[in-house]
Amino acid sequence: MQPFFATLRDAGRLARPFFSGDEKWAARGLLAVVVGLNLALVAMNVILTYWQRAFYNSLETKDWDAFIGLLVLGRQTDDAGALFGYMPGFCIVAAAFICVAVYQLYLRQALVIRWRRWMTHDAAERWLADRAYYRISLTDRATDNPDQRIAEDIRLFIEKSLNLGLGILTAVTTLLSFIVVLWQLSDGLTLFGAEIPGMLVWVALVYSILGTLLAHWIGRRLIGLNFDRQRREADFRYALIRVRDNAEGIALHLGERDEAGVLSDRFRVLADNWWEIMRVTKRLTFFTSGFAQAAVVFPFVVVSPAFFAGRLTLGGLMQTSTAFGQVQGSLSWIVDNYADVTDWRATVERLSGFRAAVDGAQAAGATGPARTASRDGALDAEGLELALPDGRVLLRDVSLHLKPGEAVVVTGPSGSGKSTLFRALAGIWPFGRGRVSIPADARVLFLPQRPYLPLGTLRRAVAYPHSPGEVPDAAVSEVLEAVGLAHLIPQLDEEGTWERRLSGGEQQRVAWARALLAKPDWLFLDEATASLDPEAEAALHALLRERLPGTGLVSIAHRPAVARFHDRTLRVSDGQLVPVPAPA
Numbered sequence: 001m002q003p004f005f006a007t008l009r010d011a012g013r014l015a016r017p018f019f020s021g022d023e024k025w026a027a028r029g030l031l032a033v034v035v036g037l038n039l040a041l042v043a044m045n046v047i048l049t050y051w052q053r054a055f056y057n058s059l060e061t062k063d064w065d066a067f068i069g070l071l072v073l074g075r076q077t078d079d080a081g082a083l084f085g086y087m088p089g090f091c092i093v094a095a096a097f098i099c100v101a102v103y104q105l106y107l108r109q110a111l112v113i114r115w116r117r118w119m120t121h122d123a124a125e126r127w128l129a130d131r132a133y134y135r136i137s138l139t140d141r142a143t144d145n146p147d148q149r150i151a152e153d154i155r156l157f158i159e160k161s162l163n164l165g166l167g168i169l170t171a172v173t174t175l176l177s178f179i180v181v182l183w184q185l186s187d188g189l190t191l192f193g194a195e196i197p198g199m200l201v202w203v204a205l206v207y208s209i210l211g212t213l214l215a216h217w218i219g220r221r222l223i224g225l226n227f228d229r230q231r232r233e234a235d236f237r238y239a240l241i242r243v244r245d246n247a248e249g250i251a252l253h254l255g256e257r258d259e260a261g262v263l264s265d266r267f268r269v270l271a272d273n274w275w276e277i278m279r280v281t282k283r284l285t286f287f288t289s290g291f292a293q294a295a296v297v298f299p300f301v302v303v304s305p306a307f308f309a310g311r312l313t314l315g316g317l318m319q320t321s322t323a324f325g326q327v328q329g330s331l332s333w334i335v336d337n338y339a340d341v342t343d344w345r346a347t348v349e350r351l352s353g354f355r356a357a358v359d360g361a362q363a364a365g366a367t368g369p370a371r372t373a374s375r376d377g378a379l380d381a382e383g384l385e386l387a388l389p390d391g392r393v394l395l396r397d398v399s400l401h402l403k404p405g406e407a408v409v410v411t412g413p414s415g416s417g418k419s420t421l422f423r424a425l426a427g428i429w430p431f432g433r434g435r436v437s438i439p440a441d442a443r444v445l446f447l448p449q450r451p452y453l454p455l456g457t458l459r460r461a462v463a464y465p466h467s468p469g470e471v472p473d474a475a476v477s478e479v480l481e482a483v484g485l486a487h488l489i490p491q492l493d494e495e496g497t498w499e500r501r502l503s504g505g506e507q508q509r510v511a512w513a514r515a516l517l518a519k520p521d522w523l524f525l526d527e528a529t530a531s532l533d534p535e536a537e538a539a540l541h542a543l544l545r546e547r548l549p550g551t552g553l554v555s556i557a558h559r560p561a562v563a564r565f566h567d568r569t570l571r572v573s574d575g576q577l578v579p580v581p582a583p584a
Contacts, residue, residue, distance in 0.1 A: 004345070056313075178323045207295070380436070383399065409570070412573060442521040452464070457492065459476055477492070
C-alpha cells in the first residue's frame with residue numbers, strides 16, 4: 001500500500017479533470033452550493049447549542065414563558081448567542097435545518113451522477129482509444145477486471161470522496177466553530193504552578209489524538225484487505241459471467257461439477273478475505289464504540305466539579321457537554337471513519353492502477369509493425385517479424401504484395417502464426433516490427449473465426465460497425481436471404497443476446513452478410529467459415545467473388561477446397577511465408 005499522501009495526490013489526479021473540463025462551471029457551481037449548505041448545517045448546530053443553553057436554563061428557573069417561546073417562535077433575550085437580541089425558537093431552527101439538509105443531500109446526489117457520468121464516459125473512451133483495452137488484455141495481468149473498475153470503482157470513488165471530503169470539511173468547520181465556544185466555557189488548568197487556559201479544549205485534543213493513534217494501530221490492515229476484497233469480488237462475478245456466456249459449452253461437456261468447483265474455490269478465497277476483514281473490523285469496532293460511549297459522559301465528568309460548586313448552570317452544563325462532544329467528534333473524525341477511509345484508499349489505488357495501465361498501453365500503441373499508406377492502391381507487407389507477448393518469434397522477414405481485387409489464401413499448421421499475421425495486417429498486433437502499407441482511403445473489413453455480435457437488435461448486428469439507420473431495410477433483408485438466413489428476417493428488430501441465440505454457423509453467416517453490405521475494398525477472413533459444412537462454405541465464397549469482384553481478399557483457412565476461390569496460395573512454414581505452386 002502506498003503512503004497516504006501519495007493516495008491524496010492520486011485522488012486529486014482522478015478528480016481534477018472533471019472540475020477543469022468541459023463541465024467545470026456546472027461541477028464547480030454544484031460543489032460550491034453543496035459546500036455552502038454543509039457549512040450552513042454547521043452554523044445551525046452552533047445556534048442550537050446556544051438555544052440548548054437558554055432552553056435548559058428556562059427549565060432550571062421554571063420560566064414558562066421562556067420555555068414556550070424557545071419551543072415555538074423564539075423570544076427576545078440578552079443570552080449569549082442571540083442574534084440582535086433574538087433567540088429563534090426550536091420550530092424555526094428545525095424547519096430551516098430540515099430544508100437545508102434535504103437540499104444538501106439532493107444536490108450532492110445530482111453532483112454524484114453528473115460526475116459519475118463524465119468520469120465513466122472518460123474512462124471508457126480512454127480504455128477503448130488506441131486499442132488500449134486489447135493491449136492490456138494481452139500483457140497486463142495485474143490490471144484485472146477493467147469492467148469492475150469502470151462500473152463499480154468509479155462509483156465508489158465519487159461517493160466516498162464526496163462523503164469523506166464533506167465530512168472532513170464539516171469536522172474542520174465544526175472544530176473551528178465550537179472550539180471558541182468550548183474555550184469560553186472552560187476553566188483554567190494549573191499545571192506545575194502555571195495557569196493553562198481552555199482546559200476542556202486541551203482535554204478534548206489529547207483524548208482525540210490518543211484515539212486516532214489507537215484506531216490506526218488496530219485497523220491499519222483494513223487498507224490491504226479492502227483492496228483485495230474488491231479484486232476478489234470482481235473475480236467471482238467474472239466467473240459467474242463466464243458460466244452464463246458459455247452455458248452451451250458447459251452443458252455439452254457435462255462440466256457443471258467442474259464449474260461448481262471453480263465457483264466454490266473463488267468464493268472461498270473471497271470468504272477468507274471477508275472473514276479477515278470481519279476480524280479486524282470487530283477489533284476496530286470494539287475500540288471505536290467504546291471510544292464513542294466514553295465521549296458521551298466524559299465531558300460531564302470533567303465539568304461536574306464546576307456545576308456542583310455552583311459556578312455553572314444546568315444550561316451551561318448542557319452547552320459545555322454539547323460543545324465538548326462537537327470538538328471531540330471533529331478531532332476524532334479519523335477514528336469514526338477509519339474503515340471508510342481504508343476502503344476509499346483501496347478504490348483510489350485500483351483506479352490509479354487502471355489509469356496507469358491505460359496510459360502505458362496508449363504510450364506503447366506505436367510499437368509493433370508500422371502502418372503506412374500505399375501509393376499504388378496495393379497492400380504491401382515488408383520485413384514483418386511477429387512475436388508473442390512472451391517474446392517468442394513466430395514469423396520472420398515476411399513480405400507480401402497484393403494487387404487490388406486479388407484473392408490470396410494463407411494456410412499452415414495450427415500455431416504457426418497465421419492468426420497473428422491476420423492481426424498484424426489489421427494493425428492491432430503490438431509485438432513485432434516491419435511495415436504494412438494499405439491505401440489510406442480504403443474500406444477494410446476483418447472477419448475473425450468467432451464473429452462479434454454487439455448487444456441490441458439483429459439488424460444492428462448485421463450493420464455493425466455502422467448504425468442500423470445507415471443501411472436500407474431492403475438491403476439487410478436481401479443479404480440475409482443471400483447467405484441463407486432468410487428465416488431470421490422477421491426477427492431483425494428483436495433485441496437479444498444473439499451470440500447465444502444463433503449457432504456458430506449462423507453467426508458466421510451473419511458476418512458474411514455484414515461483408516456483403518459493407519462492400520469493402522479489402523476483406524480479411526480468419527477461418528471465417530470454419531463452423532460451416534463444405535457445401536455452405538463453397539456457396540459463400542462463390543457468392544463473395546460474384547458480388548464483390550473488385551474486393552481484395554486475404555483468407556486464412558485449413559481446408560484445401562477454399563484455395564480454388566483464390567488466385568494464389570501462401571503457406572506459413574518454419575516462420576516463413578512461402579508461395580505454394582498452383583496444381584498442374
